Amino acid sequence: MSDTLTVSDPKPSPAAPAAPARRSPWPGLAAAVPGLVVFGLSVTVLAGSGWPQIVAVAAGLGASYWGLNALGRARFGASFDLMFWLCVVWLVALVAAAIAAPLLPMSEHQDIVQTLNSPGMAVPDLSTAHPLGTNNFGLDLLGRIVYGARSSLVVSLAAVLIGMIVGGAIGIAAGYFRRATDATVGVLTNALLAVPPLILLIALGTVLEPNLRNISIALSLLALPSMIRMARANTLAFVQREFVLAAQALGASKWRIMLRELAPNVALPLASYGMVMVSVLIVAEASLSFLGLGIQPPAPSWGNMIAEGQDNNAFSEHPHIVLVPGVTLFLTVFAFNLIGEKARKRWDPRQAKL
Amino acid sequence: MEQSTREQGPVLSVEDLRTEIRTERGTVRAVDGVSFTVGRGEMFGIVGESGSGKSVLGRTIMGLYSTGPTMTVTGKAVLDGRDVHALPAAERRKLWGTGVGMVFQDPTTALNPVKKVGRHLTESLRKHGGLSRAAARAKAEELLALVGIPEPRRRLDQYPHELSGGMRQRVVIAMALAGEPSLLIADEPTTALDVTVQKQILDLLARLQSELGTAIILISHNLAVVAGRADRVAVMYAGRMAELAPAGALFAGPRHPYTEALLASVPQLGDPPHTTLQAIDGTPPDIAALPPGCRFAPRCRYARDDCRAELPVLTGAGGHTFACHHPVTTGGA
Numbered sequence: 001m002s003d004t005l006t007v008s009d010p011k012p013s014p015a016a017p018a019a020p021a022r023r024s025p026w027p028g029l030a031a032a033v034p035g036l037v038v039f040g041l042s043v044t045v046l047a048g049s050g051w052p053q054i055v056a057v058a059a060g061l062g063a064s065y066w067g068l069n070a071l072g073r074a075r076f077g078a079s080f081d082l083m084f085w086l087c088v089v090w091l092v093a094l095v096a097a098a099i100a101a102p103l104l105p106m107s108e109h110q111d112i113v114q115t116l117n118s119p120g121m122a123v124p125d126l127s128t129a130h131p132l133g134t135n136n137f138g139l140d141l142l143g144r145i146v147y148g149a150r151s152s153l154v155v156s157l158a159a160v161l162i163g164m165i166v167g168g169a170i171g172i173a174a175g176y177f178r179r180a181t182d183a184t185v186g187v188l189t190n191a192l193l194a195v196p197p198l199i200l201l202i203a204l205g206t207v208l209e210p211n212l213r214n215i216s217i218a219l220s221l222l223a224l225p226s227m228i229r230m231a232r233a234n235t236l237a238f239v240q241r242e243f244v245l246a247a248q249a250l251g252a253s254k255w256r257i258m259l260r261e262l263a264p265n266v267a268l269p270l271a272s273y274g275m276v277m278v279s280v281l282i283v284a285e286a287s288l289s290f291l292g293l294g295i296q297p298p299a300p301s302w303g304n305m306i307a308e309g310q311d312n313n314a315f316s317e318h319p320h321i322v323l324v325p326g327v328t329l330f331l332t333v334f335a336f337n338l339i340g341e342k343a344r345k346r347w348d349p350r351q352a353k354l
Numbered sequence: 355m356e357q358s359t360r361e362q363g364p365v366l367s368v369e370d371l372r373t374e375i376r377t378e379r380g381t382v383r384a385v386d387g388v389s390f391t392v393g394r395g396e397m398f399g400i401v402g403e404s405g406s407g408k409s410v411l412g413r414t415i416m417g418l419y420s421t422g423p424t425m426t427v428t429g430k431a432v433l434d435g436r437d438v439h440a441l442p443a444a445e446r447r448k449l450w451g452t453g454v455g456m457v458f459q460d461p462t463t464a465l466n467p468v469k470k471v472g473r474h475l476t477e478s479l480r481k482h483g484g485l486s487r488a489a490a491r492a493k494a495e496e497l498l499a500l501v502g503i504p505e506p507r508r509r510l511d512q513y514p515h516e517l518s519g520g521m522r523q524r525v526v527i528a529m530a531l532a533g534e535p536s537l538l539i540a541d542e543p544t545t546a547l548d549v550t551v552q553k554q555i556l557d558l559l560a561r562l563q564s565e566l567g568t569a570i571i572l573i574s575h576n577l578a579v580v581a582g583r584a585d586r587v588a589v590m591y592a593g594r595m596a597e598l599a600p601a602g603a604l605f606a607g608p609r610h611p612y613t614e615a616l617l618a619s620v621p622q623l624g625d626p627p628h629t630t631l632q633a634i635d636g637t638p639p640d641i642a643a644l645p646p647g648c649r650f651a652p653r654c655r656y657a658r659d660d661c662r663a664e665l666p667v668l669t670g671a672g673g674h675t676f677a678c679h680h681p682v683t684t685g686g687a
Contacts (some may be wrong), residue, residue, distance in 0.1 A: 242464040249418055250478040250529060251451035260477070264468040 025074040032067025035060050043124065084342060087335035094332060098149040107134075109143030110298050121318045133320045135308055141324050144300035148325065151212060151301050152332075156281035158216040160274045163223025168270050171231025172258050176239060185228060192225045198287060205293030215294055219281050223274075230273055234266045268347045275340030279333040286329055302329045363435065364391040365536050365569045366415065371429035373407075373414045379642045384410040386593035387429070389668070392537065395567040397560065399584030399601065401577055401616075405638055407593040408573045409459075412541045415571075416454055417446050434536055451478050455530030459542040461522035465514035471498075472510030474529055482533050497528040502558055520551035527558065531568070538562075538570045544579060556583060577620055581605060586673070589613045592639050592649040599674040609674065609681040612650045648679070656680050 039060030042053050065082065072080040097104065107129055108114045118138030122130050132141040174185035201218055208214040238244065239262070247261050282302075288294035289303025297304050302325045309315035309322035373385040384407045392398045402408045413419055415431045417438040431438045434453050438446060458464040465474060475494035479485050485493060491510065498506035501524040514522055523543060530538055540559060544552035560583050563570050574580050580587055581601065588598045589612065597610040608614040618632045636653040639645065645652055651661040660679055668675040 242458045242460060243466040245418065246456070246458060246464045246526065246529065247466075249416060249450050249456040250533070251447045251449075251482060252478075253447065261466055261469075265466070268468075 025071055028067045028070030028072075028074055030067070032064050032071055035063030035065070035067050039064060084338065087338045090331055090335045091339070094149050095153065097146045098153055101143075101146045101150060104146065106143040106146065107140035109140050109147050109300060112137045112139065112298065121314075121321070123318075124320050124324065132324045135305075135321055136311075136314065139298075139300075141305075141320070144305055145302070145325060145328050148295075148300040148302045148305060149328075149332075151295050151299070152282050152285055155212055155216050155219060155285050156278050158212075159219035159281050160223055160277050162216065162220035163227045163277065164267075164270050164274050166220070167224045167227025168231045168263070168266060171228040171233075172235045172262050172266055174228070175232040175235025176254070176258055176262065182232070185232070189225045189228050192221065197222050197284065201284065201288055202291065202293060205288060205291075210288075210294055210296055212295075215285065215288065218288075219284055222284055223277050223281060226277070227270060227273070230270055231266050234269055235262055238262055238265045269344070272340060272343035272347045275336055275343055277340075279336035279340070282329065282333055282336070365394050365396075365434060366571075367391040367430075367432045368415060369430040369432075371411070371414060371431055372427065373410055373419070374426045374428075376424045377642065382642050383593050383644070384641065385414055388590075388593075388595050389429075390588060390595065390598060392569050392571060394536070394569055395563060396569050396586065397563050397584045398569070398571045399580035399587040400571060400573045400590060401575065401580050401587060402590030403575055403638055405592075405641065406590040407641075408575070408590050409541050411590070412456070412539045412571065412573050416450065416456060416539060417441070418450070418456070448482070451482050451535070452533040453535055454537045454539060455533060455535040457523075457527050457530050457538060457540040457543045460546040461519055461526050462514075462546065464526045465522055467514055469514075470510065471512055471514065471517070471525055474514075474525065475510075475532055478529070478532050493532075494528075497532060498525070500531070500562075501525070501528045502554075503528075519547050520554060523547060523551075523555050524558065527555075527562070531562070531566070534566075536569060538568050539573070540570060541573045542575065543572070544574070545576075552579070559583070577616065589616065592641055592644065594649060595668060595677065596650065597674075597676040597678075598668065599670075599676075603674050609670065609676040609683075610650075610678045611654045611656050611680075611682055613676075614682050615653075648677075656682070 037060075038056055042056035042060055069080070069082040072082050072085070107118065118130070118134055118140075120134060120136045120138045122128070122134040122138075124131065124133040124141070130140050130142070132145065134140055135144070170185055174182045200221065204214075204218040204221070208218060244257060244261055247257050252261070285294055285301070286303035286306065289301040290307045292304070292307070294303055295301035297308075305325035306322050306329075309318075315322050368391070369389050371385055371388045372383065375382045375384055386407070388411060390398075400408050400411065414427055415433075415438065417427075417431070419425055419427065427439055429439075433449065436445075436449065436453075438449065441449065465471075472491060472494055475497055476485075476487070476490040479490040479493050480487070483490070483493070494510060495506045498509055503509055503521060503524050509517070509521075509525075514525070517525065523546075527538075527543075538559075543559070544555050547555060556579060559570055559572065562568055572580055572584055584601045586599065587601045587604050589596045589604070589610065591612050597604065597608065597613045599609075604613065605617065608617055612634075615632075615634045619634060621629075621631055634653055635655075639649055639652065645662065647660070647662040647664055648654070648657070648666050651657040654661065658680065664679070666677045666679050668677045670676050
């Protein structure tokens, strides 16, 4: 069968309908549309019905994923990766919502006084004013998720940026100067790696006031050692190349070589690793907030939202209190990981040709 | 300009240059007492097999080595009247790029993959020449045209991976020429290239030598590369100069047995089929543990007792010098 696929026939004759060089979009469409309909019903009509809802959500998502993937392949070719694009869409939507949060028509997310009339512990139902439900104070979970995304993303992105810049600079210096610099940096990096990350964060959390800046700085300490190692290893590889010697032979100073020749080369692998690191730090920030050391309630953060499930059997009676922030956290971390992994493969220095 | 006062003497004079590298297996004398001069606009060839110290010599002349506990350099390399090794680091950096340029072996690694061709050239033009952005770009275009790159304006905005190997080597040469150096050190500039491209690059170097009057030190392990183009040729063996002579005299009548053996091992197109390839017996010496006498003695078929006991020094007349106690006399000279 495969040998008939070599040349694409724009007009498949009715005698050989089963040799599509370009697949028909209809099966994909046939699965995607009902799948989306089932999913839509499951979160509106079936909201709060327990097992039937769970089954409907799973079936709807499964069918629409398969259908959309088939549709995408029919439209864009076999290399179409729906999962990647779903991750991109998710992250873009999340970032856009976080940026535009004050402009979005969402119910109150923080001020308990304004939610006295709202139902508490409302179940997620897309057809109501509280699409993702409310917590025990009647605060809107969608609003809390979006505002929580602000702090989660700001903190983890800032921490990764600090880690990349500081760690990259230290790593490049260590890889370029070698000798004493390298040895000192190596000892410090290993010391930092030897401290269990969560213990370090808790220790810092008890000393520092928990605001966005301090949490970012504390989290950047987690990103630092691996960034230093990555930058150093890449620098060692690039320093061997003759363009460094060539720059030197043209009279470039050490600073110039590190800044202009090495840094741009090292930045690429660091950036793709940073994508993966963001997801680690989002989880770390959530852990801190879960423990009450990060963002302080009533200001929302995914971690302290999950922690709300601890009180009064909230999780067993109202699972959505934990599931909504939990699933959001899962999807975000998953998306960052998948995209980061793809970026890393693409820019891996070991695979780079030149 | 004080340039004019320096125009008189040789562009480079090297006196008793020694480079010692300390390794775990002992001290390696990569360059061991080498002296020579390169005149203005001269093409000076250095040949030798792998590990003979050619590349280290090239880098030592420039002062391009990592100073430190593992490496010491003694002797003098006077470039344009200034002793490279006595200059403070900042002065030496100024010299690199303006006084002397270097062309590297492998053009795939000699260009920064994330920098456009234009920036490779304009950076040093702006730094050393103090040119404005636009002027540097115009000069860069001129340089690319000079080294024979078609459509230079378009090439400025390309990345190195978009160019072929020969093109990249031309860019590397253009970079070395950007500061209008009086000496160009070409360290195996054709080794990584196709044979046809090799000829183009060598022709380019010869053209630059005659057009710009730039002296060129052409370092190669390939006798054929040096043969037709160099004015004078030095043969290196185990860190020392075995023979130094005008190219014609050297190839017509080698005096050092090593040179003779080297020339004999080049296959000739005129040889009848199935001629046994002449090879030099033995292997190059371990330069961490050299024999006490002449370094070539263990492989030399003329070697006698004094060769194994005493290190020969460069002697000879009429510009043809050789370091041998019992020089070959066949073939005249």
